[in-house]
Amino acid sequence: MTAAPRPLALLGPQRDRPTLRDVLDRMGASGPYVLVSAGWEERESETGRLDAHLGEPVRSLDLWPRCEAAFESDADLRHLMFDRHDRMKELSALYRIRLAAELSAARELMGRTRPDEQDPLVAPSVDLACRALRELDDHHCARVGALNEETFGMAVDRESLRSGRAEIGETLAGAGTLLVAGGHVGILYNRMRLFGVAESLPAATPVVGWSAGAMALTDRILLFHDSPPQGPGDAEILGPGLGLAPGVVALPYASRRLDLADRGRVALLARRLAPELVVALDDGDSLVAGSDGWSARGARRLSTAGAVVGDLVEGQA
Amino acid sequence: MSASDRIEAAKDAIAEQGAAALEGLEVPIVEDGRALFVYEGKAEGVWLHHWIFGLESAQEFLRTHPDVWTLELEVQRTARVEYKLEVQQNGERQLILDALNPAVARDPFATNSVVTGPDYTTPWWAVEDRSRRQGVILERQLQSEVLGDVRPLSIYLPARYRVTRRYLLLVVHDGLDYLRYAAFKTVLDNLIDRGEIPPMVVCFTQSSDRVHEYAASERHADFLATELLPLLEEEFSLEAGPENRALMGASFGAVASLHASIQHPGVFGRLLLQSGSFAFTDIGDHERGPLFDPVVAFVNGYRRAPVKPADRVFLSCGIYESLIVYNRTLLPMLQSLGVDATLVEAQDGHNWENWRDHLRAGLTWLFPGPLWMVYE
Numbered sequence: 151m152t153a154a155p156r157p158l159a160l161l162g163p164q165r166d167r168p169t170l171r172d173v174l175d176r177m178g179a180s181g182p183y184v185l186v187s188a189g190w191e192e193r194e195s196e197t198g199r200l201d202a203h204l205g206e207p208v209r210s211l212d213l214w215p216r217c218e219a220a221f222e223s224d225a226d227l228r229h230l231m232f233d234r235h236d237r238m239k240e241l242s243a244l245y246r247i248r249l250a251a252e253l254s255a256a257r258e259l260m261g262r263t264r265p266d267e268q269d270p271l272v273a274p275s276v277d278l279a280c281r282a283l284r285e286l287d288d289h290h291c292a293r294v295g296a297l298n299e300e301t302f303g304m305a306v307d308r309e310s311l312r313s314g315r316a317e318i319g320e321t322l323a324g325a326g327t328l329l330v331a332g333g334h335v336g337i338l339y340n341r342m343r344l345f346g347v348a349e350s351l352p353a354a355t356p357v358v359g360w361s362a363g364a365m366a367l368t369d370r371i372l373l374f375h376d377s378p379p380q381g382p383g384d385a386e387i388l389g390p391g392l393g394l395a396p397g398v399v400a401l402p403y404a405s406r407r408l409d410l411a412d413r414g415r416v417a418l419l420a421r422r423l424a425p426e427l428v429v430a431l432d433d434g435d436s437l438v439a440g441s442d443g444w445s446a447r448g449a450r451r452l453s454t455a456g457a458v459v460g461d462l463v464e465g466q467a
Numbered sequence: 468m469s470a471s472d473r474i475e476a477a478k479d480a481i482a483e484q485g486a487a488a489l490e491g492l493e494v495p496i497v498e499d500g501r502a503l504f505v506y507e508g509k510a511e512g513v514w515l516h517h518w519i520f521g522l523e524s525a526q527e528f529l530r531t532h533p534d535v536w537t538l539e540l541e542v543q544r545t546a547r548v549e550y551k552l553e554v555q556q557n558g559e560r561q562l563i564l565d566a567l568n569p570a571v572a573r574d575p576f577a578t579n580s581v582v583t584g585p586d587y588t589t590p591w592w593a594v595e596d597r598s599r600r601q602g603v604i605l606e607r608q609l610q611s612e613v614l615g616d617v618r619p620l621s622i623y624l625p626a627r628y629r630v631t632r633r634y635l636l637l638v639v640h641d642g643l644d645y646l647r648y649a650a651f652k653t654v655l656d657n658l659i660d661r662g663e664i665p666p667m668v669v670c671f672t673q674s675s676d677r678v679h680e681y682a683a684s685e686r687h688a689d690f691l692a693t694e695l696l697p698l699l700e701e702e703f704s705l706e707a708g709p710e711n712r713a714l715m716g717a718s719f720g721a722v723a724s725l726h727a728s729i730q731h732p733g734v735f736g737r738l739l740l741q742s743g744s745f746a747f748t749d750i751g752d753h754e755r756g757p758l759f760d761p762v763v764a765f766v767n768g769y770r771r772a773p774v775k776p777a778d779r780v781f782l783s784c785g786i787y788e789s790l791i792v793y794n795r796t797l798l799p800m801l802q803s804l805g806v807d808a809t810l811v812e813a814q815d816g817h818n819w820e821n822w823r824d825h826l827r828a829g830l831t832w833l834f835p836g837p838l839w840m841v842y843e
Contacts (some may be wrong), residue, residue, distance in 0.1 A: 161739055163843050188842075192627060221631035235633075336840045362842040373839050379663045381832040381839075388840075402842045 155355035158439040160364035160400050162431035162449070163332065168203045170358065173436050174327065179356035182208055184325035188213035189333020189362045190339035200331075203420040208329065211321060213341040216314040220344075224310035231340070238294065238389075245290040245386065252283050253384050256422075260414050277313060280421040287387045287422065291370055294389030302343045311344060319350040332361025332402065335373075336388060339366045348392045357394055364400040364431060366391050372399050372423070375407045376415065387421060398444070399423050400438070401452070404430030413456030420452040427450040478537055481505070482703045483533040485790060495582050500544060502582055504528070504552075505567055506536040512555040515540070516562060518550050518816050519787035525553065544586040546814040547821070548787070549579035574648055574819050580671030584814075592657045592827045593650045598659035600626035604671075609698055614680070619643075619673060620695075622703075623652060625659050625666035634801040635667040635834055636699060638691065638735075640681060640716030640723050642671020654826045662838035664830045668703050671697065671836040678758045681719035683765035688723075688730035696734065710727070710778060713833050715720040717741040717822045718790075722762050728776040729769070737833040738780045741822045742744035771799055778810040781832040783825040785815040803816045 159173050174180075185208040187194045194214040201207045221228045256279035263269035263276065305311060322328065328351060330338070342348065351357070357365040374385035401408065409415055410430065420428050427438055428445065428451065435448035443462070450458045474496055480488035486507050496503040506513045506528055513528035513536040528536035542548065549572055551562045564571060565580035572581045607696040621642060625634070645651040651671070658664045672695070674680045680687040691706075691714070699705065714724035714735045721743030728735045745757055747766040753759055780801050784794040794810060801808040811828050815821035 165843055218631065220627070232633060332841075332843045334837060334840050335842055336837075365842060375839060378835070379827070380835045412731055 155437075156354060156394070158367070158395055159356075159358045160367065160395055160429070160431060160437045160449075161263035161358065161400065162364075162402055162435040163201075163433050164360045167434040167437060170200075170329070170360065171204055173358060173438065174204075174262050177356060177358075177438060179358065181326040181328040182207045182324065183327050183329055183333065184321055185210045185329045186338070186342060186347060186363070187331035187333065188217070188375045189331060189335060189338035189366075190214075191334065191337060200329075202204035209321065209325075211266045211345070211347070212320050213318075213345055213347075216311075217341050217344060220308070220310040224308055227305060227310055230301060230304055234297060234302050235315060237297055239295055240388075241290065241297065245286070246384070248286055248385055249283075249386060252279065252286055253290050253418075255279050256283060257414070260418055276421075280418070280424075283422040283423075283450075287370075291387050291390055294387075298343065298389060305344055306346065315346050315350070318345050318347065322347070322350045322355070323352060325351075325355055327356045327358060330357065330359035330363030330366060331365050333418055334366050335362035335371055336400055338362050339371065339389075339391065342366065342392060346354060348394060359395075361402040361431075364395075366466055367395040368398050369393050369396050369426070370399060372401070374401060375417075376406075376409045376412075392434065395439070397426055399426050399428045400437075401429060405432045410452075415450050415456075417454055417460060420456075421455045424454060429462075430458060473498065473621055474501055474539060474593055477503055477505075478531060478539075481531045481535050481537060485535050489535070495565075497542060497582060498585050500541055500584070502540050502542040504538040504540070504567070504582075505556065506552055507534060507567065509534055510536065510552070510554045510556055510557070512560075513538075516548055516553050517550040517787075519548065520789040520791070527589075542582060542584050544584040545758070545816050546584040547587050547824075548582050549816055549818055550582065551579055570820055572820050573705065574644070579818075581820075590824055590827065591664075592654050593823050594657075595650075595653045596657060601656050602626050602628075602652065602659070604646075607698075609694065609701075611690055611694055613686050613694055618690075621646065621671040621673075622699075623655055623669035623671070624703075625655070625668070626669075627666070630704045632666075633636065634703050634714070635665055635711045636696075636703075636705050637667055637669045637713045637715060637739075637830075637833075638695065639669060639671045640714075640720030641673065641677065641718075643673045644819065645717075645822075649823035651823075651824065651826065654830075656828060658827060658836070662769070662836045662841050663827065664834050664836040667834065668699070668705060673689050677719055679823065681716070681723035682758065682761040683722055683726040684761070685730060687835065688727035691727045692708040692731035692734050696751060709733050711736070713737035713739060713745065715739035715741070715829070717819075718744050721745070725769075725776055726765055727775060732774070732776075736778045738777045739829040739833055740780065740794075741783045741825065741829070742788055742790055742817050743782065743794055743797070744790060745797055747789075747793065747796075770800070773804055773805040775806055776801075778807060779833055780806050781814065781829040782808065782810040783822070783829060784810070785813045785817060785821050787816040789815070 157177050197208050259276045259279050263272040365371050368391040371388040371391045373388050376383045432448045437449040438447050451462050507820050513524040528538040531537045568580045570581040571578050602623050602625045603654045605622045609618045611618050639645050659666050712735045716724045721740035745766050746763050753763050782794050784791045798810040
């Protein structure tokens with residue numbers, strides 16, 4: 151199993167049962183602690199609870215106000231991001247047309263068999279349906295990735311971002327550990343890309359992300375909710391993540407957002423995303439990268455047989 | 468004591484003690500699908516009037532004591548029914564509020580008493596929560612060439628409105644009534660803050676002559692598309708394209724919304740239509756009065772030659788309204804045109820609280836919010 155090339159941890163939500171301090175101690179990840187919480191937008195500066203939990207003040211990279219200032223002064227940057235937003239909407243609309251159909255087919259086929267049994271008649275059809283889903287997800291992720299490279303590649307040279315990128319680079323060079331908080335995962339990812347956070351981070355600096363922060367650190371960001379206020383609740387790929395935590399799909403709040411007792415749904419999600427490690431990160435859960443792979447404390451894997459299990463390696467479930 | 472026991476006990480006590488038995492009682496007594504209404508006072512007859520289509524609208528009370536009258540009715544568990552009492556004194560009948568029931572509903576024309584089934588609750592999205600980020604309402608005036616007068620506009624800007632962002636637009640007919648009687652600002656603040664709908668600019672319009680302007684009037688449709696929309700686009704940072712603009716309204720306001728979207732295709736791509744007065748006649752004349760003439764003509768014409776009015780349409784209607792038939796008829800017609808349409812039916816009537824209660828379903832249908840993207 152591939153783990154991250156640097157000290158890294160992915161955590162569940164930190165609001166009700168914060169475990170960050172404990173995880174940092176276990177990792178030996180020391181300060182200064184530098185924080186990205188742009189997913190909380192204008193509330194990014196509200197770090198009091200985090201400071202209290204850690205026992206020392208964090209230093210915020212202030213991506214949100216930096217970005218706001220850049221948007222206000224640089225109309226071209228603003229329109230570049232508007233254009234990306236519009237094209238993302240179009241790509242998502244196209245993706246969802248096929249996604250709904252492929253998911254419907256896969257669910258119907260899986261409904262004709264048990265997820266933990268290899269039915270000789272239905273199984274080949276299920277395999278094919280899952281492969282079609284993986285290909286569709288890969289295709290969409292690649293298209294969004296190309297759009298991202300185009301957009302953020304053009305943004306990187308904007309004068310309006312230059313000083314902010316330089317300051318952030320300096321701060322990250324002196325960081326003991328980078329912390330990435332939750333919130334709106336799309337906004338969080340975009341701000342981190344605009345200011346080149348991943349590129350500026352020294353190779354050995356530990357990183358810890360929770361909730362949306364954990365999602366943003368992975369290879370691919372999966373949006374999920376089995377029962378949203380509207381819409382079918384079809385889990386969908388938002389696009390590439392920052393790639394700092396390869397081989398993992400992070401599902402924060404999984405117990406609240408997904409019906410984990412539905413073995414069919416669990417199995418389909420795991421099979422669709424295989425061979426990636428699909429991990430439920432609930433309150434207090436953590437997944438820590440070590441030299442021999444990932445180790446979980448509370449975090450559970452969604453297995454292709456439809457179970458939610460503590461073992462991280464397929465075949466042990 | 469079960470509810471029916473409570474109702475029986477209350478009736479027995481009233482029969483024995485008269486008005487003295489009412490002390491400390493919450494009237495009407497409602498539980499287990501039954502309700503006991505009480506009228507206290509001198510009368511020659513008492514009736515309960517509701518506006519449930521298809522049911523006898525006047526239900527007669529029984530004289531349980533010389534000056535106390537009671538009526539026991541079945542009430543569905545999630546129902547919400549507005550009513551008045553009709554009391555005959557000295558040979559004259561008068562409609563009055565139920566003096567023993569503090570629950571009332573207001574609208575621009577009247578105040579009614581309200582009884583709700585035991586499972587009905589005011590939805591959370593209609594209850595003010597000051598911990599939610601609050602939007603603001605700006606007042607504007609628009610000198611309309613098309614309508615020939617000045618129109619007041621109340622414009623909702625979401626919390627954290629910034630000119631460096633672009634916003635969806637919703638235009639609301641009978642907007643001031645929606646604000647006053649359907650808690651629309653509270654609904655927007657709650658749903659936006661929870662991420663159930665995206666931040667949006669909402670323009671509340673009001674007509675002083677709605678029965679004509681909202682009755683499929685071309686002038687009104689032109690006003691929306693050629694005067695109001697350009698004004699809003701000039702002042703506020705709005706996303707372009709019909710998929711980012713919605714019209715909504717209730718009753719005649721729903722007719723005006725549908726009509727305007729057809730008159731100006733490709734301008735408004737989302738419709739939220741509540742208890743739409745989509746009356747039509749497949750044979751003979753309608754009996755809804757002359758104000759409905761242009762509406763019926765419009766709907767009849769639309770049924771003969773339907774066109775796709777928008778990409779997404781949300782319909783809601785109370786099942787106690789006669790309009791439910793028209794709305795049920797409209798749904799498959801829209802769907803056959805390729806519209807992503809849905810109809811939500813309520814155990815309620817033609818009133819503002821019904822419309823308020825379905826704003827969450829309607830707004831999230833038109834514009835699903837970023838909740839999907841937020842992981843705390």
